[in-house]
Amino acid sequence: MCNKHLCNLLGFVVIYLMLAGLTGCPSPSxxxxxxxxxxxxxxxxxxxxxxxxxxxxxxxxxxxGGADDAGLGGEAGSSGTGGSAGTSTGGSAGxAGSDAGDDASSDxxxxxxxxxxxxxxxxxxxxxxxxxxxxxxxSSYGKxxxxxxxxxxxxxxxxxxxxxxxxxxxxxGGTGDTLEIGECGxxxxxRWAFDSFSSVQLSQGWTGKTDTNLAIxxxxxxxxxxxxxxxxxxxxxxxxxxxxxxxxxxxxIFKNSVLSELTVW
Numbered sequence: 001m002c003n004k005h006l007c008n009l010l011g012f013v014v015i016y017l018m019l020a021g022l023t024g025c026p027s028p029s030x031x032x033x034x035x036x037x038x039x040x041x042x043x044x045x046x047x048x049x050x051x052x053x054x055x056x057x058x059x060x061x062x063x064x065g066g067a068d069d070a071g072l073g074g075e076a077g078s079s080g081t082g083g084s085a086g087t088s089t090g091g092s093a094g095x096a097g098s099d100a101g102d103d104a105s106s107d108x109x110x111x112x113x114x115x116x117x118x119x120x121x122x123x124x125x126x127x128x129x130x131x132x133x134x135x136x137x138x139s140s141y142g143k144x145x146x147x148x149x150x151x152x153x154x155x156x157x158x159x160x161x162x163x164x165x166x167x168x169x170x171x172x173g174g175t176g177d178t179l180e181i182g183e184c185g186x187x188x189x190x191r192w193a194f195d196s197f198s199s200v201q202l203s204q205g206w207t208g209k210t211d212t213n214l215a216i217x218x219x220x221x222x223x224x225x226x227x228x229x230x231x232x233x234x235x236x237x238x239x240x241x242x243x244x245x246x247x248x249x250x251x252x253i254f255k256n257s258v259l260s261e262l263t264v265w
Contacts, residue, residue: 097229120162121144122161123142123144125183125208127142127208129209131250133211133250133260137249138249151197152192154180155179162184165181168180168181173192184207185204187216201263203260210226217258219259220241220243223259227252230247231246250265
């Protein structure tokens, strides 16, 4: 038997403990899941780092370290790796600038006129002639190749662009006529036929040489030693010193036994 007041007190204690067990009131213990973690603040620093682009990744690593010490709070912080996005954005902008520069450079290197012709070439009087007499081989006078697919408009652009060039002997093209422009006292003549670039004619006034070191004034015998593969319809040297040697892609004319004119196509 107990004192009346003591029994009442014990009853209240029992009731309190029973209610505590039913309602799940928290016990005064440490709950790490409900405490703010230090790592969380480090993670927030990582998120702030996103505005600085390149340094954002390093700041976010601090958040990840916090996650190791304090669990979920640090983990949330480490997820704020906006810095990577900042770096990516900066990289994309840099690449865009690089691409724009490449496009501008490409446009400059491939400058063309409004009608599609390439940038105008103005050859000099002493250009090197590269001539391969083999059939179907192309020749070139400096940067001008006989394989160029230029129409008559290129010649007119040269006349407007290149000092000293002019129409040769009234050959302005059109039906039944060639278009011919010349320079160097007409020692260098470029010819168009049927609205297509066709040949280069060189004579006195051209001060250059062939890629085999021959030039206007070279003797007939010296020329034949270098280019012996003339065709059967050639006219060999006669008593007056005249000859016309034809090749698969050119023709050489001799007067007084020396080279006076060379045309290549």
